[in-house]
Amino acid sequence: MAKWVFLNDSFVAEEKAMLHFRDLSFQRGYGVFDFFRLAGSKPLFLDDHLDRFNRSAEGLHLPLPTPKKELNDIVLDLVQKNDLPGTGIRLSLSGGYSEDGFNIGQPNFLVSQHSFTPPPASQLDKGIRLLTYSYQRQLPHIKSIDYLMAIWLQPQRAVQGADDILYHHNGFISECPRSNFFLVTADDRVVTPSENILSGVTRKKVLDLAKEYFQVEERPVGLAEIQTAKEAFITSTTKQILPVAQIDDKIFARNPVTRKLMGLFHSTYNQA
C-alpha cells in the first residue's frame, strides 16, 4: 500500500485520506476517475490519461481541480514520494460536498497509488471466457464511477464460469465493463466498436500499432459477428492485450493476430 496520496491541495498519509459522508460519491454515486500504470517509475501514456480525465470532468459538469501542467507535476511528485514502480495511479474527482445531497458541490480531488493484479500467465496463454449481457453504460464516453451493473453482475458471472462480461445492446457490441473489445475477422481484419464506448487509451495505442500490419475498422460491430470471427481480444490499462478464448458458446481455437499484436505492444511500450 502506498504511503502518500494527494488530496485536494496537499500530500497526506494514505490512511488519513478520508472524505466526509456528504460527498456526492457516497450520496449519489457522482464522480469521475482515470487510471494509468507505471512502466518502471514512468507513467505510461500520461498525457492521454490527463486529457481524458479532464474531458470526463467537463462531461460531468465538474470544475477541473488544477491545470494540466500542475496535475502532471502532482503525479510525478507522488510517484517519486511513494517509490512503488510497476503500480498504478488513480485520478479521482467526486461531486463534492453537497449542501442538499443532490447538487454538485466543490469537488474532492484525489491522486492515489494502487497495486494491481495483471492477468495471470494462464489467461495470457489460454485466453479468457466472456459472458454476453444486454446493457448499455450511461454516458459511455465519460469515465464516471458508475459500475453499478458491472459489480451487480459479478455473482452471475462467477456462476456461469466466465472471467468477464461483454455488453451489447440492440444487437451491437459495445465493450466490457473495464475493457475495450476487438474481433479479428475471417480475412484478418481487426475490428472494434466505434460507438457507445469509452475511448480506451490502450485501445487507441493498439489500433495505431495494428494499422501497420492489418486492415483496421472502427465501426458498429454486430453481436452476430462473433460467430464468424476467428479471434477476439480485449484491451485495458491493467490487461493491455488479453486474448479471448470463448464468448458464450463460441470458442476461438487459435489467435495468431492477437499474439502478433501482444508482441508488438510489449516490445513498443513495456521496455521500461
Next chain:
Amino acid sequence: MAKWVFLNDSFVAEEKAMLHFRDLSFQRGYGVFDFFRLAGSKPLFLDDHLDRFNRSAEGLHLPLPTPKKELNDIVLDLVQKNDLPGTGIRLSLSGGYSEDGFNIGQPNFLVSQHSFTPPPASQLDKGIRLLTYSYQRQLPHIKSIDYLMAIWLQPQRAVQGADDILYHHNGFISECPRSNFFLVTADDRVVTPSENILSGVTRKKVLDLAKEYFQVEERPVGLAEIQTAKEAFITSTTKQILPVAQIDDKIFARNPVTRKLMGLFHSTYNQA
C-alpha cells in the same frame, strides 16, 4: 445540521463521520440508501422504509448491517439524541472498503439526519413543470445511489425552465429521478406506471388512499397518454403529493382530483 450520526457500530459527531477513499461508493458508485421524514419526532412509514432498505441491500448483494429491530432502535435513538423534529433520516449502505477497488468489501453503514426543503407554496399551488427525457434507470427496483443521469441533466433542465425530469423509454413513462408519477385520465381514473420503477412508499400510501374514492390503475403508461390526461402529479417522501402544471408543451389547467388526494394525504398522515 445534526449533531450525531450512527456510523457502522456507534454514534459519532456528524463532522467526524468520515469514510476512507477506498470505499466502493467513491471508487465505483456502489451503494444503496433510503430516506424518510419525521412527522414531528415520529418517523413516517418507518417500517416500509426499513423493509425497502433491506430489500435494496439484498438486491445489490450487500450484507444487512443489523437486524431490522436493531435498525429501528438506532433510528429512534438518533432521533432522540439530535432532537430535530420535521427533518429527514437517511439510511446508507455502501459497497465498503474494497481491496481491489472493484469487489464488494465490508459495507459502511450510516444513519444520518438531514433537513430538507419541502416544495414552496407556489409549487404546491400552481404545480411544477416537467421535461420528458428518454432514459431507463438501471436496476430500477433497487434504491441505489446511482443518480448519474439525474445530476448530469440538471443544467439542461434549468435551461429549459423545468422543475424536474420525467423519464420514459420505448414509449412508456417510468418515473421522475426522485419521485413517482401519476396521471388522472379524462374519466377520473388515477393511473401510475407499474414497471421499471422504484416502488415509492408515498406512492403506495397514495394508491391506498385513492382507491377509496377513484378507480386506480397500476399498469404500463404510454407517453402518449399525457396528451389526453386531465391532471398529473408526482409523489415522494419530501414532496408528498405535488401537482404537475405542465409536461413539455402539454398544460394541465385544473387539478381537482390531485387536490382531493393532497387533502386526504395531509389529513391522514401529517397530523403529528
